[in-house]
Amino acid sequence: MTTATDKKPATMAQALQRAMRDAMAEDPTVHVLGEDVGTLGGVFRVTDGLAKEFGEDRCTDTPLAEAGILGTAVGMAMYGLRPVVEMQFDAFAYPAFEQLISHVAKMRNRTRGAMAMPIVVRVPYGGGIGGVEHHSDSSEAYYMATPGLKVVTPATVEDAYGLLREAIADDDPVVFLEPKRLYWSKSDWSPEDPAPVEPIGRAVVRRPGSSATLLTYGPSLPVCLEAAEAAREEGWDLEVVDLRSLVPFDDETVCASVRRTGRAVVVHESAGFGGPGGEIAARVTERCFHHLEAPVLRVAGFDIPYPPPMLEKHHLPGVDRVLDAVARLQWEAEH
Amino acid sequence: MTVQELPGAAAYRPTPPPAWRPRTDPAPLLPDPEPFRVLGTGAELDRPLMLKLYAELVRGRRFNAQATALTKQGRLAVYPSSTGQEACEVAAALALEERDWLFPSYRDTLAAVARGLDPVQALTLLRGDWHTGYDPREHRIAPLCTPLATQLPHAVGLAHAARLKGDDVVALALVGDGGTSEGDFHEALNFAAVWQAPVVFLVQNNGFAISVPLAKQTAAPSLAHKAVGYGMPGRLVDGNDAPAVHQVLSEAIGRARRGGGPTLIEAVTYRMEAHTNADDATRYRGSAEVDAWREHDPIRLLEGELTARGLIDEDGIRAAAEAAETMAAALREQMNAEPALNPMDLFAEVYTAQSGQLREQAAQLRAELEAEAR
CATH class of the missing domain: 3.40.50.970 (Thiamin diphosphate (ThDP)-binding fold, Pyr/PP domains)
Known part of the structure; x- marks a missing residue:
């Protein structure tokens, strides 16, 4: 047993x-x-x-x-x-x-x-x-x-x-x-009893929240979870969605979250221009426009060749950069 | 500081690199200096095989002519003709057993047809109603491959998988002289030799990669010599001598089947027509060269030899021509019928199960088609 x-x-x-x-x-x-x-x-x-x-x-x-x-x-x-x-x-x-x-x-x-x-x-x-x-x-x-x-x-x-x-x-x-x-x-x-996971094609809400949705995957998930914890001090309750499957893309889970929170930031290491965030932001905007309180923002790697190791920390999206983006989600318009 | 001044110089003894050893004796791998020939050498000929080769050569030439004509009538989008190279195409098909696999390039429709593939299915890619018009596993013919030399590692992987399973299946991969410059050619031959995969590579050196002659493609002594660098034997054969190509292929296939590993064969031949119907060969080669090769035509060579040796008579020659005409007439008729097209097929089989994204796009196209139909 x-x-x-x-x-x-x-x-x-x-x-x-x-x-x-x-x-x-x-x-x-x-x-x-x-x-x-x-x-x-x-x-x-x-x-x-x-x-x-x-x-x-x-x-x-x-x-x-x-x-x-x-x-x-x-x-x-x-x-x-x-x-x-x-x-x-x-x-x-x-x-x-x-x-x-x-x-x-x-x-x-x-x-x-x-x-x-x-x-x-x-x-x-x-x-x-x-x-x-x-x-x-x-x-x-x-x-x-x-x-x-x-x-x-x-x-x-x-x-x-x-x-x-x-x-x-x-x-x-x-x-x-x-x-x-x-x-x-x-x-x-437990390798003997691995927990079942959602199938390929499904995103998962890793942290429920109500203020805004962070859409992320892979290496940026821990960053977003940390950012969501830090955001509590600012009074934001952030939802974090782990996309898991970039293709096929789970519009349903993503859009359900964004419709609930009304705000979204896509976070990834990949360069922003021509990167996954552009596609994701477009899909969210096309489907959730009337629920959005602010444009979908992207926090991405800079549009540069990947930096040398002593400088990479400036390139990688970190907690502060994520929080800065969250701060730009037009909160003042609400009040 | 000189060596003598190094600490411990008194004990200095020059030694060879400790790990180095010759891996294999290159001599047996080297191709013969001249292309191997059968016709004109007085070698014994197997009459049933010769008649089969002849019938297929004649049928193949007619197939090439008919397909070229179909491009002019707009029935094919494009046709890269193998006219002049029929000996290689036909020998490749006939040297294989049923259970073996053929990996053709885009110029090898004829090899696929000679292996038994329905000509209309074989021409699907070039007609343009789909990409691969057949189930590759049915005749064990991989899809006609357009990106150069990329089919070669597939042949190696399949042969390797067959060997791991204990099946005595051989893969024969076809490629052109231009394709030998591609990285996939190198990687495929290297993997094949390291794995001792039962695979045979047949390079049809037809002189040109579209317009670029072999001299601008390689500085190797011959393409067959490239085999030595990989540790496999290289064979050089007259690509217009059908019995010679068949023999060299059969030997290499037999060797692979017995666990002897891969072989690289260079067949020296000539592309008698332009690269495709969209190409103009007069811009890069003279008619004298083409005329010289016309003298060395594969059908002419075999027909001359069989006639001289009394292995075929006029009735036999006529029968082969008539069979070819019958094939061409049937092909014309089939290709003149409009292919059945269903635009909704575009969304089928992109994935095992259609994604939501593709369902949305399929619905969009369906709505557009319905609007058009109204």
């Missing part, structure tokens, strides 16, 4: 590993491949122990070539396997773009459903870990702009396990964005 005492602190990295491990144990067609995923267990140790438990044919160290990794995964999927591909870092996934955009995303559609691409592309993304250049990109907007892909990003340990299990079981290709700086975040979590 499972009891609450079975739950121990687990990191997001451990939950992700467990998701792949359980999927591989249940389904022999699940294969993991990527750079350093075998013997080393991945540079973030997210595939730790998989090669040892399932053999190198199931968890394979590939040559160092991202287009080759994803391209061969396409062929493996054509033959009935379910590849889980690891891109070592956000910016190292770019060589695989052509395979992702021209084949992975389109295969089902171009073959009229005859050939699905049940591939998961795991991408550690985002900054805040002191990485040198090319190790901290927020690349979600590129993926979101590609029809045929699902784009998912967990922000909690529970979601890391639940969403990855679901992504692996999904017949559609899923770009699974793992927030690097949350890899070592912890939660009391």
